[in-house]
Amino acid sequence: MAKDAVDRLTPMGVMVLALLREGDMHPYEMVRLMRARHDDRLLTITNGTLYHTVSRLHRAGLIDELGIDREGNRPERTTYALTDAGREAVMTWVQRELPRIDRPADFRIALAEAHNLERPEVIDILRARRLALVEDHARHRDGLHAAREKSVPEQVLVEIERQEALLAAELGWLDSLLDRLETQVLPWGPSAFQNSDRYRAQRKAAQQ
Template identity: 30%
Template sequence: MALAVLALLFERPMHPYELAATMRERRKEESIKLNFGTLYSVVQSLEKRELVRVKEVVREGRRPERTIYEITEAGKLELQDWLSELVSVPVREYTGFEAGLSLLPVLEPGVAVRLLEERRARLEQGLAQAEAAWGVAVKDGLPRLLMIEAEYVVVLRRAELEWVGGLVEEIRGGSFDGLEMWREWHRRIGDGLPMEAEEG
């Protein structure tokens, strides 16, 4: 949230309500974990750290006063450093799916195939929704520059969908390397034996 606030104030000074409206308009909640209820406290925290400052306080008609914030020079440096690291340095991200794959042998092969097929169906649905949202944004005139993260999500989902589909076909078709060992483990477990035969 703090990064998104700095990035928007880099564009122009805004009040918190305008910050939230712009994030929603650009669908930033799909790529950044946003909690709009904490927006004011995030802005106040950035102000305490002297990364943003009050530019002016305005009142329009009978509306309450609105405080307009702008980014400081220190804020611009922080934004550049933070973004540079996010864009240039790959970090190890531990996903739930990767953890599940690492423990896949616990499931019987047939069960694993069924669950992977469920994932494939959900991926197809998610991909269709992501492509539709991307299409709406393009139709609304948002340039690619402001939706590049949505494109990235679509590319990742397409790649995962293709990979999961291939994995399902390999297991189902019998060409998956280690499939017989996997089946044997479950036969032994069904017979009350350890997964691996004892030596000697």
């Protein structure tokens, strides 16, 4: 997989590729699934943006057209499938963004799609992320302590104070997640949910 192909992926592009890992779909189904799963928590979802993204992915060779269907008075719908290059691209993007602590918006997308990676790999990546978070937390904690020793006014420290608290909370959450992954209490991977009633109901509703 060429690095520039991964670099050009947008968060929407990653989510489209991840959806197609679940099965062949037309863009209307993609939009409906994203909204049913409340993916608008992570990014802005509009029909125009998604259709433009699908077009770009197709031109890049990351997805293929399977055919065009038309039922009754419905508009034509083109069904797409993931190519091998697209499958590799989404996994590479998640592998790259999951350990980073400097791009929180992209991390949320990577975390939402981390189930596309195998459990041992996710554990290793999150351990690397934890090391970076520990360093960043210590930097904020020590900087806050030093500033207070110098009698820096509290009102100019509130942002640092907040960030230190958020980093501490994320470390606590991450430790819990790693424990659940390592003890296999947390089901993991596509096979853990594709056969669930809720999953099947979502796919069926989105296909209407």
